[in-house]
Amino acid sequence: MAFTEFTPRREFLVRVSDYNLDATLDSGQAFRWRFNGRSWTGVIGRRWVRLTPHSEGIHATTAAPTADWDWLTDYLRTQVSLGTILARLPHHPFLSTAIQTHYGLRLLRQDPWECLASFILSSTKQIVQIKEIVDRLCTAYGDLIETPPRESMHKTFPSAQQIAALKESELRGLGMGFRAPYLMKAAQSVADGRCALRRLAKQPVHIARSTLMELAGVGRKIADCVLLFALGFDEAFPVDVWMMKTLQSHWFANEPISRRRLIAFAETHFGCYGGYAQQYLFHFARTQQAGQRSDEH
DNA sequence: GTCCAGGTTCACG
DNA sequence: CGTGAACATGGA
Numbered sequence: 638m639a640f641t642e643f644t645p646r647r648e649f650l651v652r653v654s655d656y657n658l659d660a661t662l663d664s665g666q667a668f669r670w671r672f673n674g675r676s677w678t679g680v681i682g683r684r685w686v687r688l689t690p691h692s693e694g695i696h697a698t699t700a701a702p703t704a705d706w707d708w709l710t711d712y713l714r715t716q717v718s719l720g721t722i723l724a725r726l727p728h729h730p731f732l733s734t735a736i737q738t739h740y741g742l743r744l745l746r747q748d749p750w751e752c753l754a755s756f757i758l759s760s761t762k763q764i765v766q767i768k769e770i771v772d773r774l775c776t777a778y779g780d781l782i783e784t785p786p787r788e789s790m791h792k793t794f795p796s797a798q799q800i801a802a803l804k805e806s807e808l809r810g811l812g813m814g815f816r817a818p819y820l821m822k823a824a825q826s827v828a829d830g831r832c833a834l835r836r837l838a839k840q841p842v843h844i845a846r847s848t849l850m851e852l853a854g855v856g857r858k859i860a861d862c863v864l865l866f867a868l869g870f871d872e873a874f875p876v877d878v879w880m881m882k883t884l885q886s887h888w889f890a891n892e893p894i895s896r897r898r899l900i901a902f903a904e905t906h907f908g909c910y911g912g913y914a915q916q917y918l919f920h921f922a923r924t925q926q927a928g929q930r931s932d933e934h
Numbered sequence: 935g936t937c938c939a940g941g942t943t944c945a946c947g
Numbered sequence: 948c949g950t951g952a953a954c955a956t957g958g959a
Contacts, residue, residue: 878940
């Protein structure tokens with residue numbers, strides 16, 4: 638072992654290929670990343686970090702010196718072999734186009750509580766608005782962390798305990814509307830241990846899913862987002878309004894199909910890495926329409 | 935003013 | 948079991 642690997646540093650090069658950082662951090666799976674035209678700034682756990690695409694991988698800068706960088710590679714899942722996964726997906730022309738367009742898009746491994754809380758706040762909100770409300774939540778109730786001068790991203794995502802200690806009116810004050818009581822109850826369940834999020838990763842997927850769905854305000858779609866983006870269930874296939882349209886148009890010749898039936902179809906059709914197909918299709922659909930409407934960001 | 939946003943819940947046939 | 952409205956809030 639080289640001594641230098643354990644010397645605390647503020648910079649690190651994650652060596653990885655086939656990693657499209659821009660698509661990954663902009664694909665609506667995480668909501669705290671900000672792009673400045675070249676780099677992405679965000680918070681992972683209790684660390685401020687800037688990520689920059691690099692010819693040999695991803696260049697990372699932190700505020701505080703770090704000796705061990707597993708927290709970063711675990712989050713980015715850079716050890717995953719993307720080619721192997723994509724080769725397991727069923728062949729379909731539209732899916733192939735989505736994959737080619739954003740090749741290198743990956744699934745992250747996020748903190749389960751941050752992921753659950755964020756997606757509870759996501760229902761019938763645009764991604765831009767989800768980012769805003771998550772930002773307000775962190776600014777108001779997160780912990781201060783070490784941050785470089787003149788950087789604005791300087792708070793943690795509030796823990797379940799921190800949110801459980803608030804009043805519902807304080808959450809409503811951030812503009813959460815009807816989602817406030819849902820977030821409140823979820824925070825209480827997680828904080829007092831009734832809902833043990835981290836244990837779910839080791840359970841069978843249907844057990845983990847139904848456990849999540851016991852929480853008020855968490856239905857099939859939000860549960861699948863947490864399974865996919867935080868708990869490592871690559872087969873989870875969240876069906877939202879975008880996926881409804883995409884599947885109906887390109888797999889069912891515009892025939893109107895109920896969400897229930899589309900979920901059943903996706904579960905059997907896309908297989909054990911269906912979540913990757915879903916994320917490529919979601920990001921492709923969203924970026925295509927952004928071009929037509931000249932909004933986004 | 936109307937419609938829609940990475941939904942969920944609840945009431946009704 | 949399936950469908951439809953209500954739920955807050957803000958932007959197009």
